[in-house]
Amino acid sequence: MKPLYHICLVTILALTATGCNKFDDDINRDPNNPEKASATQLIASAQQSLPDIGSAFDKNASPYGIHYPQYISGTTFTENSRYNTVNFNFYPIYAGPLMNLTEAIKVANNPNEGPIANQIAVAKIMKAYYFWHVTDRWGVVPYTEAFQGRADFTPKYDSQQQIYNDLFKLLDEANAAFVVGNIKNDIIYGGDMVKWKKLGNTIHLLMALRLSKVDAVKGADEFKKALANGIMEKNEDNFTYVHLVDKVNENFWYTSFGRLKRNWFAVSKTVVDYMQPLSDPRLPVFADKNGAGNYVGLEYGLPGSVSVVINNISLLGSALRQQNSPTYLVTYAQALFAKAEAAKLGWIPGGDGDAKLNYDKAIEQSILQWTKSTNGLTVFIGQPQVAYNQAIALRQIAEQRWIHLFMHGYEGWAEWRRTGYPLLSPAPNNNNLAIPRREGYPTQEISNNGPNYSAAIAAFPYGGTDDLNARVWWDKP
Known part of the structure; x- marks a missing residue:
C-alpha cells in the first residue's frame, strides 16, 4: 500500500x-x-x-480532540478520555x-x-x-x-x-x-x-x-x-465554518445527537465546576440542564463499566448541535487573548495595562461570540477569580482562553500543553496514564x-x- x-x-x-x-x-x-x-x-x-x-x-467515529483538554466526557464509550488509542x-x-x-x-x-x-x-x-x-x-x-x-x-x-x-x-x-x-x-x-x-x-x-x-x-x-x-479586528472576521440545513453539509454534533440519536457526549465536570460558581454567561450555551433543571457535569474518564443516567447530567448544549450550528476555528477573541499574553510577556509594549485591556476585551468578545449578547459581562468580569490580577495574569489568560476554545479540542489541548493551565488531572481510571502530549503516527x-x-x-x-x-x-x- x-x-x-x-x-x-x-x-x-x-x-x-x-x-x-x-x-x-x-x-x-x-x-x-x-x-x-x-x-x-x-x-x-x-x-x-x-x-x-x-x-x-x-x-x-467518536472525536478525540475534545477529550484531551477535558471539554467533554463520554456517557457511553469512555475509551477516548482514558487515552486507549495511541496511533x-x-x-x-x-x-x-x-x-x-x-x-x-x-x-x-x-x-x-x-x-x-x-x-x-x-x-x-x-x-x-x-x-x-x-x-x-x-x-x-x-x-x-x-x-x-x-x-x-x-x-x-x-x-x-x-x-x-x-x-x-x-x-x-x-x-x-x-x-x-x-x-x-x-x-x-x-x-x-x-x-x-x-x-x-x-x-x-x-x-x-x-x-x-x-x-x-x-x-x-x-x-x-x-x-x-494586520490581524482580526472583530468577531465578523472569525474563521468560521457555517454548516447548512441539509444532510450533506450538516454539523457533526447534529449528526451524532439528532440524526443518529446518540446521547454520547456530556459536558465534563471539569468545565461545569469551573464555570458554574462564576455564573459564566457561556455555560447555558455550552451545556443543557439535566432533568432536574441543574447544570451537572459528568465525571471525566469514567470506566466503561459505569452506567450513566442521561437524565442526571448535562449533555452538550442544544445550541451547539443544530444542523447549521457553526464551527469556530480561529477567532478574534483568540487573537485578543494572545495579545494580552504577549503584553504580559513583554513581547509588545504596554505591560500589564495593555494586557488587562486585551484580556477584558477578549472575554467580552468571547461572550459575545458564544451568546450573541454581553449581558452579565460586567458582573462576571468583576469577580476576583476573573478580574485581571497581574500576579496571576498568565494563568487567568490561559484559563479564560481554555473556556473560550470550548469544542475546538485540538487547539485547547495545544494551549494546555504550552501553558500548563488549567490544572488538569488525568482520567482516574486509565492505568495511571498521563494526559497525552502528542499523538502516535499511523501504524501503516x-x-x-x-x-x-x-x-x-x-x-x-x-x-x-x-x-x-x-x-x-x-x-x-
Missing part, C-alpha cells in the same frame, strides 16, 4: 460560495474524462474538510485537503475565478493552517518531501522547528501577495480578501505564541510582524516508510517513543 499523502485526488467537488455542488449543463462534455479541477474548486474542497479537525477526520492516521489530511491545496497553488491560472495571486495566497494560508494542525498533533512529520507522487513514496520527516519556520514564510508570502479583487467558490469568506489577509496574519500571530517557551526571541519577532501586518508508516519513520522517532526533540507521552518541539519540559 502506498502512503496516501503521495496520491493525488482526482475527484474534486466543485463548490459554490454556499457550499453546494455546481453542475455543468454542457451535455457535450464527456463525463468519463472530467476536466482538471480549478484552483478555487480545489480550495473549496479543502475548506469542506475544516470541521473535521474537531472530529479526527472521520465523521463516523492516529494522518493520511486522510495529506491525501485530502493538503493535497488539494498543494495542487491549487500549482494550477492557479484562471483569472475568471478571481486574481490568480489571491487564489494562491488563500491556498497558502489554508495549507499553513492544516500543516500547523498536523505538526502540533504529531510533531515531526513529512513536509518538504511530501506530495511528490511516484517520484518519492517514502518522504523524510522534518523537524517541527523547520516546519514552523517554513510556515511563517508561507504566511509572509500570502500576506504580501494579495491584490484588489475577490475569488470565486469561497465558502468561508465569500471571496473577501481583506478577511483572508487578516486570517493569515492571525494564524501567524497564534503560531508565534507557541514559541513562548522554546524560542521567545523568534516568537516575539514573528508575533510583532503579524500584528503589524512502519511498513510504508519504515526507515524515515524510525529516523523521526530518533529525532524527537526531548526523546521518547512513538506514543502519547513524547513531546513536540514547542512543548518544552
Whole structure:
C-alpha cells in the first residue's frame, strides 16, 4: 500500500460560495474524462474538510480532540478520555485537503475565478493552517518531501522547528501577495480578501505564541510582524465554518445527537465546576440542564463499566448541535487573548495595562461570540477569580482562553500543553496514564516508510517513543 499523502485526488467537488455542488449543463462534455479541477474548486474542497479537525477526520467515529483538554466526557464509550488509542492516521489530511491545496497553488491560472495571486495566497494560508494542525498533533512529520507522487513514496520527516519556520514564510508570502479583487467558490469568506489577509496574519500571530517557551526571541519577532501586518479586528472576521440545513453539509454534533440519536457526549465536570460558581454567561450555551433543571457535569474518564443516567447530567448544549450550528476555528477573541499574553510577556509594549485591556476585551468578545449578547459581562468580569490580577495574569489568560476554545479540542489541548493551565488531572481510571502530549503516527508508516519513520522517532526533540507521552518541539519540559 502506498502512503496516501503521495496520491493525488482526482475527484474534486466543485463548490459554490454556499457550499453546494455546481453542475455543468454542457451535455457535450464527456463525463468519463472530467476536466482538471480549478484552483478555487480545489480550495473549496479543502475548506469542506475544516470541521473535521474537531472530529479526527472521520465523521463516523467518536472525536478525540475534545477529550484531551477535558471539554467533554463520554456517557457511553469512555475509551477516548482514558487515552486507549495511541496511533492516529494522518493520511486522510495529506491525501485530502493538503493535497488539494498543494495542487491549487500549482494550477492557479484562471483569472475568471478571481486574481490568480489571491487564489494562491488563500491556498497558502489554508495549507499553513492544516500543516500547523498536523505538526502540533504529531510533531515531526513529512513536509518538504511530501506530495511528490511516484517520484518519492517514502518522504523524510522534518523537524517541527523547520516546519514552523517554513510556515511563517508561507504566511509572509500570502500576506504580501494579495491584490484588489475577490475569488470565486469561497465558502468561508465569500471571496473577501481583506478577511483572508487578516486570517493569515492571525494564524501567524497564534503560531508565534507557541514559541513562548522554546524560542521567545523568534516568537516575539514573528508575533510583532503579524500584528503589524494586520490581524482580526472583530468577531465578523472569525474563521468560521457555517454548516447548512441539509444532510450533506450538516454539523457533526447534529449528526451524532439528532440524526443518529446518540446521547454520547456530556459536558465534563471539569468545565461545569469551573464555570458554574462564576455564573459564566457561556455555560447555558455550552451545556443543557439535566432533568432536574441543574447544570451537572459528568465525571471525566469514567470506566466503561459505569452506567450513566442521561437524565442526571448535562449533555452538550442544544445550541451547539443544530444542523447549521457553526464551527469556530480561529477567532478574534483568540487573537485578543494572545495579545494580552504577549503584553504580559513583554513581547509588545504596554505591560500589564495593555494586557488587562486585551484580556477584558477578549472575554467580552468571547461572550459575545458564544451568546450573541454581553449581558452579565460586567458582573462576571468583576469577580476576583476573573478580574485581571497581574500576579496571576498568565494563568487567568490561559484559563479564560481554555473556556473560550470550548469544542475546538485540538487547539485547547495545544494551549494546555504550552501553558500548563488549567490544572488538569488525568482520567482516574486509565492505568495511571498521563494526559497525552502528542499523538502516535499511523501504524501503516512502519511498513510504508519504515526507515524515515524510525529516523523521526530518533529525532524527537526531548526523546521518547512513538506514543502519547513524547513531546513536540514547542512543548518544552
